[in-house]
Amino acid sequence: xxxxxxxxxxxxxxxxxxxxxxxxxxxxxxxxxxxxxxxxxxxxxxxxxxxxxxxxxxxxxxxxxxxxxxxxxxxxxxxxxxxxxxxxxxxxxxxxxxxxxxxxxxxxxxxxxxxxxxxxxxxxxxxxxxxxxxxxxxxxxxxxxxxxxxxxxxxxxxxxxxxxxxxxx
Amino acid sequence: xxxxxxxxxxxxxxxxxxxxxxxxxxxxxxxxxxxxxxxxxxxxxxxxxxxxxxxxxxxxxxxxxxxxxxxxxxxxxxxxxxxxxxxxxxxxxxxxxxxxxxxxxxxxxxxxxxxxxxxxxxxxxxxxxxxxxxxxxxxxxxxxxxxxx
Numbered sequence: 001x002x003x004x005x006x007x008x009x010x011x012x013x014x015x016x017x018x019x020x021x022x023x024x025x026x027x028x029x030x031x032x033x034x035x036x037x038x039x040x041x042x043x044x045x046x047x048x049x050x051x052x053x054x055x056x057x058x059x060x061x062x063x064x065x066x067x068x069x070x071x072x073x074x075x076x077x078x079x080x081x082x083x084x085x086x087x088x089x090x091x092x093x094x095x096x097x098x099x100x101x102x103x104x105x106x107x108x109x110x111x112x113x114x115x116x117x118x119x120x121x122x123x124x125x126x127x128x129x130x131x132x133x134x135x136x137x138x139x140x141x142x143x144x145x146x147x148x149x150x151x152x153x154x155x156x157x158x159x160x161x162x163x164x165x166x167x168x169x
Numbered sequence: 170x171x172x173x174x175x176x177x178x179x180x181x182x183x184x185x186x187x188x189x190x191x192x193x194x195x196x197x198x199x200x201x202x203x204x205x206x207x208x209x210x211x212x213x214x215x216x217x218x219x220x221x222x223x224x225x226x227x228x229x230x231x232x233x234x235x236x237x238x239x240x241x242x243x244x245x246x247x248x249x250x251x252x253x254x255x256x257x258x259x260x261x262x263x264x265x266x267x268x269x270x271x272x273x274x275x276x277x278x279x280x281x282x283x284x285x286x287x288x289x290x291x292x293x294x295x296x297x298x299x300x301x302x303x304x305x306x307x308x309x310x311x312x313x314x315x316x317x318x
Contacts, residue, residue, distance in 0.1 A: 018226035150185030
């Protein structure tokens with residue numbers, strides 16, 4: 001397969017992969033690296049690409065598994081690093097300014113959701129995939145997807161109400 | 170008014186049972202400027218979803234590297250090619266060697282046979298001269314008879 005053919009397949013959804021990676025890994029650089037690695041993996045399998053009936057869903061599943069593995073090894077290995085990253089982010093002026101914006105509250109709220117809820121909310125409300133696709137991508141049953149989605153939306157609403165009522169920012 | 174409908178859609182939305190077109194309707198509604206106060210709280214959700222969808226992957230993929238990898242894939246085959254060459258060499262080399270050996274044997278055989286033939290000739294020659302020696306007796310006897318006469 002030619003590079004241009006590969007790029008033609010991948011370009012329509014590479015931003016979606018990146019956004020899912022960023023949702024899970026939070027850091028922009030890590031998400032960029034992860035996306036690059038996933039796309040390179042896909043390129044190394046490019047001869048087989050014709051045999052996947054849905055390359056986009058396949059790539060999404062790869063992204064999900066890759067990022068969850070990353071998070072697991074991070075938790076096991078360098079907790080300290082994660083912690084210092086977080087502190088650094090928190091102390092940067094730009095982040096503080098952003099946090100005052102009510103829209104970025106939602107981002108902060110989503111960071112605290114369980115991984116599965118994060119992914120379901122990302123794929124449905126941001127990327128607007130239908131349920132069948134989400135089931136395929138996350139390897140979940142339809143009812144489980146609906147339950148996770150409902151919980152995620154309610155959790156966001158609840159936190160948003162709290163902040164709104166206390167008038168933070 | 171459409172507010173009723175929006176409120177119904179919202180409660181369906183939080184149960185996770187809205188369809189994609191219904192969710193599009195909700196998004197469109199909350200992206201408007203004039204929203205009733207009691208619904209304004211939901212607005213950041215929908216604006217955030219829209220805003221975050223504009224994030225882009227900006228890294229360039231180093232796809233060319235893969236070509237180098239492709240050429241490296243041939244390296245294991247080099248050993249196969251080499252062993253095939255050696256086997257072919259052995260096969261034809263053995264044939265050539267055997268042929269040479271055969272020629273040598275033939276030459277040796279021809280030499281032996283020739284030598285045998287020449288030996289036989291030489292033997293018969295010497296036997297011949299013995300017989301001729303008898304003839305000499307005759308000649309001498311004949312000459313004696315001639316001389317007496």
